[in-house]
Amino acid sequence: MEIKNKIKEYLEKETQRKIESETENLIEAGVLDSFSMIKLIAYIESELKIPVKMEDLSPDNFNSIVSISKTIESHGKKR
Amino acid sequence: MAKLIQEYFTDSATKFPDKAAVYVWHEEKSRIPEYKSRTFSDLEGYSNQIARYLKSKGVQRNDRVALMFMKIMSVDAIATILAILKCDAIYVPVNHSLPAERVAKILKDANVKLLVCMNYSAKALITYEPLSDFNFIEMNKNFEHRQEIDLESKASLEYKNKSDATAYIMYTSGSTGDPKGVEISHANIINATDWAVKEFGITSEDKMSQHPPFNFDLSTFDLYCAFKSGATLYPVPDNLSLFPGELIRFIEENELTIWNSVPSVMVYIWNSGLVKKGIMPSVKKIFFNGEGFPTKFLAEWMKTYPEKEFINMYGPTETTVQCSFYRIPAVPTDLTKLVPIGKATGGMEIFAVDDELYVGGKGVGKGYWNNLEKTQASFISDPRPGKTGIVYKTGDLVRLRDDGNYEFIGRKDNQVKIHGNRIELGDVDSSMYALPYVKKVAVVDIDDPDSGGKKLVAFTDTDESASPSQIKEDLAKKLPRYMIPEEIVEMHLPETSTGKVDRNQLRAYYGNKK
Numbered sequence: 001m002e003i004k005n006k007i008k009e010y011l012e013k014e015t016q017r018k019i020e021s022e023t024e025n026l027i028e029a030g031v032l033d034s035f036s037m038i039k040l041i042a043y044i045e046s047e048l049k050i051p052v053k054m055e056d057l058s059p060d061n062f063n064s065i066v067s068i069s070k071t072i073e074s075h076g077k078k079r
Numbered sequence: 080m081a082k083l084i085q086e087y088f089t090d091s092a093t094k095f096p097d098k099a100a101v102y103v104w105h106e107e108k109s110r111i112p113e114y115k116s117r118t119f120s121d122l123e124g125y126s127n128q129i130a131r132y133l134k135s136k137g138v139q140r141n142d143r144v145a146l147m148f149m150k151i152m153s154v155d156a157i158a159t160i161l162a163i164l165k166c167d168a169i170y171v172p173v174n175h176s177l178p179a180e181r182v183a184k185i186l187k188d189a190n191v192k193l194l195v196c197m198n199y200s201a202k203a204l205i206t207y208e209p210l211s212d213f214n215f216i217e218m219n220k221n222f223e224h225r226q227e228i229d230l231e232s233k234a235s236l237e238y239k240n241k242s243d244a245t246a247y248i249m250y251t252s253g254s255t256g257d258p259k260g261v262e263i264s265h266a267n268i269i270n271a272t273d274w275a276v277k278e279f280g281i282t283s284e285d286k287m288s289q290h291p292p293f294n295f296d297l298s299t300f301d302l303y304c305a306f307k308s309g310a311t312l313y314p315v316p317d318n319l320s321l322f323p324g325e326l327i328r329f330i331e332e333n334e335l336t337i338w339n340s341v342p343s344v345m346v347y348i349w350n351s352g353l354v355k356k357g358i359m360p361s362v363k364k365i366f367f368n369g370e371g372f373p374t375k376f377l378a379e380w381m382k383t384y385p386e387k388e389f390i391n392m393y394g395p396t397e398t399t400v401q402c403s404f405y406r407i408p409a410v411p412t413d414l415t416k417l418v419p420i421g422k423a424t425g426g427m428e429i430f431a432v433d434d435e436l437y438v439g440g441k442g443v444g445k446g447y448w449n450n451l452e453k454t455q456a457s458f459i460s461d462p463r464p465g466k467t468g469i470v471y472k473t474g475d476l477v478r479l480r481d482d483g484n485y486e487f488i489g490r491k492d493n494q495v496k497i498h499g500n501r502i503e504l505g506d507v508d509s510s511m512y513a514l515p516y517v518k519k520v521a522v523v524d525i526d527d528p529d530s531g532g533k534k535l536v537a538f539t540d541t542d543e544s545a546s547p548s549q550i551k552e553d554l555a556k557k558l559p560r561y562m563i564p565e566e567i568v569e570m571h572l573p574e575t576s577t578g579k580v581d582r583n584q585l586r587a588y589y590g591n592k593k
Contacts, residue, residue, distance in 0.1 A: 016547035016567055027318050028176075030560045034347050034498070037321055038529050054351045055324030062322065 004069040010043050022065040050076040082242050083265050085164040087306035095309045096120035101154050102313050113220050114154045122158055124233030129162035131231040140167035143189045147173045147196040153314035155218045159195045167240040170247045172293035175200055178556050179207035185250050242266040248448050249296055249396055252502045256509030260448035267399040270441035272303040274425030283309030287337040290315040296396045297368050320344045323351035334361040341499030342372035346531050349376050356383055368392035369499025371417040373531025381410045393420035397471045399442035402427045419484035436477045439470040495524040500561045510557045516542040519572050521580040525589055537564035538585050540572055
């Protein structure tokens with residue numbers, strides 16, 4: 001399964017929220033908050049085995065399924 | 080000496096006309112703010128223009144005027160607050176992320192005349208039928224209202240208000256599902272501000288964070304301490320606290336000297352692993368308020384920054400930002416209990432009656448707006464022999480230590496704090512009962528080991544038609560985000576012998592399940 005779909009599936013299950021589209025702003029929709037953020041990063045690191053560089057995350061590059069996937073894929077490559 | 084809180088700003092505009100009063104950092108490339116910074120004299124003139132405009136729209140003394148802005152428009156938000164005060168009117172700050180139904184309840188309860196906001200909010204709210212006729216003033220550049228404002232005179236205005244006049248009404252969660260408005264006077268804020276500026280030596284050299292939203296009374300500390308001292312305010316962009324790397328960069332690039340926020344933000348930043356010795360060197364004082372700081376995390380922060388001062392502030396909205404404080408003298412060693420809430424601040428008195436904390440003094444607010452019954456239940460005559468005056472019953476249970484400092488032990492009722500936000504469990508319960516498919520519900524606060532704080536879990540008995548995601552979606556139309564339970568558990572609810580839902584049994588059940 002693609003990273004995008006894995007993240008969407010995980011977030012939907014964890015937050016019990018429906019994600020309308022891959023470009024929906026998850027912060028504004030209330031899906032991504034401090035509770036789900038910690039869980040999501042732990043999931044990406046331990047289940048998807050991609051190290052996340054917290055210092056590089058910003059509201060611009062980590063707000064939707066598409067942007068989150070793109071950002072972590074670039075983190076994975078830099079390793 | 081200022082008699083009205085807007086005079087703090089006017090005095091600073093005279094003393095430091097060309098100094099930046101507000102500095103807006105734009106992290107979001109998609110939303111560049113109109114202003115990067117505005118000086119004290121600029122903002123003084125702009126607020127006079129807005130005040131004249133509001134008066135031309137019929138705003139009179141003691142009218143309630145609401146405001147709703149994202150942080151990116153903080154310059155306009157702050158000018159609007161000053162303008163409302165300059166009309167001798169009362170400001171009612173409303174969070175821009177609240178659902179229309181909740182906004183409408185507040186506007187109706189406070190009988191608000193106008194809502195000054197971003198065009199984005201007005202567009203969304205006007206589609207909600209009960210607000211379709213409401214009067215909005217849209218403050219975005221190039222909008223008609225703003226063009227009219229720009230034509231008004233910048234000259235100063237005269238005030239009729241006295242210090243005992245109400246300055247703002249802030250809404251907090253009410254136990255029956257309706258938010259209640261806490262009424263705070265100019266004199267209340269002056270007492271809190273004059274004390275804080277002197278006690279902590281805040282000066283025009285300081286650069287202060289402005290993190291809490293304006294509807295949260297922690298913002299009163301930032302705003303008026305900066306206005307009085309001539310310090311510069313740095314509004315923290317919305318959602319930046321979710322991104323510790325960016326937040327640290329914000330503090331470092333702007334060389335902030337004072338940081339004021341809720342502990343849960345600091346725990347979250349700590350958990351990112353980015354907090355290390357040597358970073359954020361400009362920060363001298365860290366204030367926290369709104370909830371207990373989980374001691375394990377506080378100790379880590381203090382070990383990393385022995386040179387910075389950590390100050391625990393305590394106070395319900397009803398007693399104006401803070402009524403007690405505690406400068407933490409050394410890294411706490413007992414990690415099993417919270418650091419004390421300390422001793423009374425200037426002009427205030429705190430004491431316990433049957434373990435419940437009572438607060439007296441110049442910061443005790445005027446009561447709950449338009450709600451005599453609730454006011455009389457919590458704002459009572461001083462029960463101590465020979466004492467007069469009104470004291471506020473906090474509902475917080477405390478213990479007095481041998482050294483004269485108070486410690487917070489817990490709550491008398493069903494009020495909980497999530498990220499510093501005060502929530503009545505009954506408020507969430509009633510919103511859930513209002514959903515047609517909910518047969519029975521009990522919302523419970525559960526310890527969350529990740530944040531060291533709490534989270535809300537709703538146990539519900541519903542018709543099969545409703546999924547947890549449906550319930551959350553429907554609740555988002557009624558409640559602020561922080562009041563939506565993190566988790567919905569569907570089950571048959573256990574009852575006590577008297578037929579009530581047994582919340583303690585639910586907490587135990589949840590603990591065993593995990």
